[in-house]
Amino acid sequence: MAITITVPTALRRFAGNQPSVEVAGHTIQEILKDLIRQHPQLGQHLYDKDGKLRNFVRIYVNDEDIRATGDHTPVKEGDEIAIVPSIAGGVEPIIKDRAKLTNDDIKRYSRHLILPEVGMEGQERIKAAKVLLIGSGGLGSPLALYLTAAGVGTIGMVEFDTVDFSNLQRQILHFTPDVGKHKLQSAEEKLKAINPNLKFIPHKTKITSDNALDLIKDYDLVIDGTDNFPTRYLVNDACVMLKKPNVYGSIFRFEGMASVFAPHLGGPCYRCWYPEPPPPGMVPSCAEGGVLGVICGIIGNIQANEAVKLIIGKGKPLMGRLLRFDAMDMSFREYKIPKDPNCPVCGKNPTITKLIDYLEFCGIGRGEAGGTSGDSIVEEDEGLGPDDISVETLKKMRDAKQDFILVDVRNPDEFQISQIEGSVKLPLPDLPQRFQELPKDKLLVVHCKMGGRSARAVNFLKQQGYSQVKNVAGGINAWAERIDPDIPQY
Numbered sequence: 214m215a216i217t218i219t220v221p222t223a224l225r226r227f228a229g230n231q232p233s234v235e236v237a238g239h240t241i242q243e244i245l246k247d248l249i250r251q252h253p254q255l256g257q258h259l260y261d262k263d264g265k266l267r268n269f270v271r272i273y274v275n276d277e278d279i280r281a282t283g284d285h286t287p288v289k290e291g292d293e294i295a296i297v298p299s300i301a302g303g304v305e306p307i308i309k310d311r312a313k314l315t316n317d318d319i320k321r322y323s324r325h326l327i328l329p330e331v332g333m334e335g336q337e338r339i340k341a342a343k344v345l346l347i348g349s350g351g352l353g354s355p356l357a358l359y360l361t362a363a364g365v366g367t368i369g370m371v372e373f374d375t376v377d378f379s380n381l382q383r384q385i386l387h388f389t390p391d392v393g394k395h396k397l398q399s400a401e402e403k404l405k406a407i408n409p410n411l412k413f414i415p416h417k418t419k420i421t422s423d424n425a426l427d428l429i430k431d432y433d434l435v436i437d438g439t440d441n442f443p444t445r446y447l448v449n450d451a452c453v454m455l456k457k458p459n460v461y462g463s464i465f466r467f468e469g470m471a472s473v474f475a476p477h478l479g480g481p482c483y484r485c486w487y488p489e490p491p492p493p494g495m496v497p498s499c500a501e502g503g504v505l506g507v508i509c510g511i512i513g514n515i516q517a518n519e520a521v522k523l524i525i526g527k528g529k530p531l532m533g534r535l536l537r538f539d540a541m542d543m544s545f546r547e548y549k550i551p552k553d554p555n556c557p558v559c560g561k562n563p564t565i566t567k568l569i570d571y572l573e574f575c576g577i578g579r580g581e582a583g584g585t586s587g588d589s590i591v592e593e594d595e596g597l598g599p600d601d602i603s604v605e606t607l608k609k610m611r612d613a614k615q616d617f618i619l620v621d622v623r624n625p626d627e628f629q630i631s632q633i634e635g636s637v638k639l640p641l642p643d644l645p646q647r648f649q650e651l652p653k654d655k656l657l658v659v660h661c662k663m664g665g666r667s668a669r670a671v672n673f674l675k676q677q678g679y680s681q682v683k684n685v686a687g688g689i690n691a692w693a694e695r696i697d698p699d700i701p702q703y
């Protein structure tokens with residue numbers, strides 16, 4: 214029975230420089246024995262004098278560490294076996310400068326200073342660090358709070374949005390009295406209250422291909438707290454080009470993920486992992502799919518933790534590794550993200566050498582461009598497209614008793630929050646199976662929460678031969694805001 218065992222880079226020279234070796238056996242012990250028979254030099258690196266697996270060597274069967282089950286763990290054909298040695302030292306601190314601590318600083322950071330891994334040296338690097346946060350939403354909130362508390366000297370924040378009532382469930386940087394206030398103002402007030410000496414640099418803008426390099430270039434480290442693909446690819450590419458580490462985090466419903474992308478430090482980038490985005494609509498945003506608020510705190514703090522480790526150059530960064538968290542199972546799993554030598558942006562022969570049009574790359578029309586605040590697809594009021602109607606027009610059509618069918622493509626959970634009377638409910642994911650329930654000879658007016666999903670439904674229906682289909686711009690939230698204030702907005 215042949216099984217493939219992956220050999221880590223550090224041990225490959227003892228295995229004929231091969232990334233993997235075919236071995237035979239029914240248990241870990243048997244296959245390792247066969248591996249050492251083929252490559253005897255590996256023996257002393259895997260086992261100690263007493264014939265015990267060395268402590269710094271971990272064996273994984275399909276991402277499961279065998280420590281609990283030991284050498285006798287059975288293996289079968291098709292299993293993926295990996296040897297993962299611990300790598301000493303981590304990376305060099307990315308912050309070379311040191312900013313002298315005042316006596317107040319020494320008192321404030323005393324719990325850090327007595328950690329040998331931080332000490333005066335580490336804290337002075339933290340104070341000298343300049344960190345750019347993209348977004349001040351779900352992830353940006355805990356990130357900004359903890360990094361400020363930890364003593365990061367300079368924090369820049371890119372944000373264009375104002376605080377909305379629906380942000381408060383997870384964006385803990387913003388409080389109820391802040392609703393309507395610019396998020397940068399709200400953020401600055403809270404962060405300065407934690408540490409008046411913080412240098413806070415507000416960037417009141419959306420990050421775009423035109424300004425990204427300028428925004429990022431003076432910072433040491435970028436932390437991506439956005440939830441839309443155009444910004445994620447833009448931030449990735451700009452960070453690769455400027456050789457800045459990019460601490461990644463994402464959240465959705467009850468799940469979160471985090472990693473560190475830094476090709477200049479030997480790791481992969483986001484494009485090594487996902488060279489291209491999914492087609493628009495395949496992956497819903499948090500505004501459409503929902504998110505458990507506390508997940509933001511968990512993932513945001515993992516990002517903050519990685520940022521501090523990179524700044525002081527201690528520990529093993531989450532580079533080349535994806536950490537996935539499931540709140541329902543309460544489980545963390547780790548997956549490897551290999552560096553792709555053919556990556557279009559960080560590979561040997563990159564094809565992307567300057568920033569591109571990321572909305573076009575992600576197949577997104579400009580009207581549904583993503584925001585930077587990590588929580589919503591922002592509908593910009595740039596005039597309506599040919600397939601769009603306003604909520605005012607919809608109201609007139611209803612008042613005039615015009616003959617049309619109003620189709621609500623939101624999810625069933627959302628129907629319970631709000632609905633426009635008389636609508637036909639057909640969730641977008643069911644549309645490909647159920648669209649034939651809709652007549653072709655009648656005008657269909659489609660709405661969702663904010664207009665993004667209904668626009669996709671309209672496109673789909675037109676492809677299926679429906680000629681009279683309109684999208685309600687702004688969705689039911691616009692209806693609630695401008696037509697029927699009794700309907701809750703969410």
Ligand SMILES: [Zn+2]
Binds near residue numbers: 485560
């Ligand atoms: Zn790459």
